[in-house]
Amino acid sequence: MTEEDRRRADARAHMASEDKSGKAERDAALKAVTDNMARLKALRLAREAAEPPRLTAPRKARTKANKSGEKGPALSDWLAGRQSGGHRT
Secondary structure: OOHHHHHHHHHHHHHHHHHHHHHHHHHHHHHHHHHHHHHHHHHHHHHHHHOOOOOOOOOOOOOOOOOOOOOOOOHHHHHHHHHHOOOOO
């Protein structure tokens, strides 16, 4: 083995040991983030359970026809009105 081969082998061994310590750091950071997310979720669920339920007004159903049952203007009349009103068609 030449001197250069030994240096390369030492460099590879050094990089491998750094990779292991880097993995441990990443794992610790991931665990910290996961624990924080779980804590925040528990707080949110507790807050939502403590507050009274929200009552929302029911939405009005959209209908295609007018309530009085009459039809709207014909398409050609509507387009003519839009054009005379200054709208582009």
